[in-house]
Amino acid sequence: MKLAVYKGKYVLQGLKEITPEMERDLDSAYEICMSYKDGFPCEMCGRCCRQPNIVVLPEEVDRIAYAAGIPLYNFVTDYIVRTSDGRLLFKKTDPCAFLDKDNRCRIWKDRPEICNDFPYAVSMFMSRVYIALTNDDADILDLIDYMDDSWPCTKIIRSTIAEKVRKAKADRIQP
Numbered sequence: 160m161k162l163a164v165y166k167g168k169y170v171l172q173g174l175k176e177i178t179p180e181m182e183r184d185l186d187s188a189y190e191i192c193m194s195y196k197d198g199f200p201c202e203m204c205g206r207c208c209r210q211p212n213i214v215v216l217p218e219e220v221d222r223i224a225y226a227a228g229i230p231l232y233n234f235v236t237d238y239i240v241r242t243s244d245g246r247l248l249f250k251k252t253d254p255c256a257f258l259d260k261d262n263r264c265r266i267w268k269d270r271p272e273i274c275n276d277f278p279y280a281v282s283m284f285m286s287r288v289y290i291a292l293t294n295d296d297a298d299i300l301d302l303i304d305y306m307d308d309s310w311p312c313t314k315i316i317r318s319t320i321a322e323k324v325r326k327a328k329a330d331r332i333q334p
């Protein structure tokens with residue numbers, strides 16, 4: 160099944176292509192997501208290192224195996240699982256095999272891109288912000304209901320996102 164992919168990495172569920180009009184709204188959604196990235200530092204609570212969807216890109220496998228000091232064959236068989244839709248995930252996620260007892264990542268410099276992007280710039284968040292921008296009936300707080308308020312980063316997102324979306328919608332050029 161063909162999926163729309165924005166900026167080469169944001170998989171937009173339910174969409175097959177990105178038109179120029181959609182691209183403009185996606186750019187606004189992306190800007191909102193990225194506005195968080197530099198704005199608030201991770202508190203290293205380690206909660207996101209204890210959840211099931213830690214995606215590894217195929218091109219990251221060698222690098223992570225090397226950083227972890229694990230022979231490639233063992234890494235692929237013991238640490239990675241392939242999903243039915245072809246994605247690669249860490250097998251051990253509660254906690255992640257690379258989280259130490261002080262909640263520090265043992266492969267920090269070489270961690271998967273999704274760990275660096277989490278939670279501000281991942282597909283699910285991007286898609287939800289896009290829907291809120293383009294659909295008057297959509298409430299961004301309902302759309303990001305999956306975010307756990309007890310996490311420091313998502314708590315900030317949930318308390319500030321509605322205003323960011325409201326402003327972006329006011330500036331939006333209607334199709």
Ligand code: SF4
Nearest residue numbers: 201202204205207312
């Ligand atoms: S849950 Fe958020 S604040 Fe906690 S370690 Fe992960 S990104 Fe940082």
Ligand code: SF4
Nearest residue numbers: 208255257258264274
């Ligand atoms: S690789 Fe590092 S940052 Fe990513 S989930 Fe594991 S311990 Fe956390």
